[in-house]
Amino acid sequence: MSAKRKRVVLTIKDKLDIIKKLEDGGSSKQLAVVYGIGETTVRDIRRNKEKIITYASSSDSTSLLAKRKSMKPSMYEELDRAMLEWFNQQRAKGNPVSGPICAKRAEFFFYALGMDGDFNPSAGWLTRFKQRHSIREINIRNERSGGDDSAVEDFCKSFRDFIERENLQPEQIYNADETGLFWKCLPSRAALTKGKRSVPGHNSAEERVTVMCCTNATGLHKLKLCVVGKARKPRSFKSTDTLNLPVSYFSQKGAWMDLSIFRQWFDKIFVPQVREYLRSKGLQEKAVLLLDNSPTHPNENVLRSDDGQIFAKCLPPNVASSIQPLDQGVIATMKRNYRAGLLQNNLEEGNDLKSFWKKLTLLDALYEIAMAWNLVKPVTISRAWKQILPAIEEKEGLDFDEEDISGATVATILQHTKGLENVTPENVEKWLEIDSTEPGYEVLTDSEIIRRAQGQTDESSENDDEGIELIPEKQINHTAALQWTENLLDYLEQQGDMILPDRLVIRKLRATIRNKQKMTNPNQ
Secondary structure, eight states, X not given: OOOOOOOOXXXXXXXXXXXXXXXXXXXXXXXXXXXXXXXXXXXHHHHTHHHHHHHHHTOSOHHHHHHOOOOOOOSSHHHHHHHHHHHHHHHHHTOOBOHHHHHHHHHHHHHHTTOOSOOOOOHHHHHHHHHXXXXXXXXXXXXXXXXXXXXXXHHHHHHHHHHHXXXXXXXXXXXXXXXXXXXXXXXXXXXHHHOOSOOTTOOTTTTEEEEEEEEETTSSOBOOOEEEESOSSOGGGTTOOGGGSSSEEXXXXXXXXXXXXXXXXXXXXXXXXXXXXXXXXXXOSOEEEEEOOOTTSOOTTTSBXXXXXXXXXXXXXXXXXXXXXXXXXXXXXXXXXXXXXXXHHHHHHTOOHHHHHHHOOHHXXXXXXXXXXXXXXXXHHHHHTTTTOTHHHHHHTOOSXXXXXXXXXXXXXXXXXXXXXXXXXXXXXXHHTTTTTOOSSOOOOHHHHHHHHTTOOOHHHHTGGGSSOOOOOOOOOHHHHHHHHHHHHHHHXXXXXXXXXXXXXXXXXXXXXXXXXXXXXXXX
């Protein structure tokens, strides 16, 4: 008779490790042996994967998750969900939070949720709330308070000590950050002269996407932008394979970044691309990703490569906005490049602005924002790290000019745009900064927090991308593509003012299509 297996109680961290191994193709049988548990337990972990990841993502401490063995719910589950949502938002904004403030807010949500009985948000309740969600510290100072300088200095010193211990070079230190972009918010006379945000026909909800930038501290490895739109397959994509887009495209019903998308991006895009880059530089495949405290960022426990060599580290909430590199003018430069690029395209096409706006599609915007990101110079990125890593500037010898997309520069472009000849640089500046404070995550009102805590969703947005017309995919064969290329070449040859490089590009494209055709049909 076989000996009875000793009962093993897994920690939350153990369960996360098992989920990771299952996703990488590990078998339930093998994992059961390794962890000394039954196969049924492994299957239960697989079934509860999202619940475990969501719980771990809201945790504030790796060490606490390594000790915690259960996800015991609160006696007041709706209140607990509402408070966690509220707390995460306050932390992301850097708003001051203390024990008394939490207690007062908990009392408000208790009655707003229509819960029965008396509720006393005591110190004991607050302690249990922190324990349930592995929150190390409830007190958050305002990011703009007088103590910021010392907090920034403390973090920077601590981080430099950390990278010295880990033996990390600037090439191995990354930052990622999201922002909202009103991609179709073009200037109009009213918007520029009165400082308004909207233009005729502009729907900020439909024409807003979330854009996430990611780069290393040298600015020499900029990952493709991650863009989150509302539709799985917007109609402007037509037969375009999303894998061939100039950005990494995801969809979410509100066009917001969320925990699931961020985790997919980290595992499937960030980790492989960072490995490839470091390998090409002859560096150890080890890197750290600095993040702020956005509610859409999973916890450090979840954001870790299989071997633990590529991992995330969170900025303290009281210093994030002051020192996060991408917030120090990098994202702003990209947005200015984008808007100046749109206006330049309009000028080159000779359209009036209204016609150009009507024809502008999300696909056009994705190519334009990718170009805008490519135009951000390494010097702009490196200088954004100077508070955290002051030695970079000295090492790199950064002595060339930065980008300068000012209101005056754009106003000069607009002088050639019908109806906008007399706009002032000050009003253009307002338009350039139109979404400068737009977050990449969904900010909920108290009412929305309450509805979400009660399990209610906004039904009108559940099927948004189903309401968008999709054009059936049309496969274009090599013969048709070759014929169009030949026609385009004939056209260019007939135009006396077309420059040689334009024709050479099309000739190279024709050669590529011919080679693809030969590979597909060797007898042709």
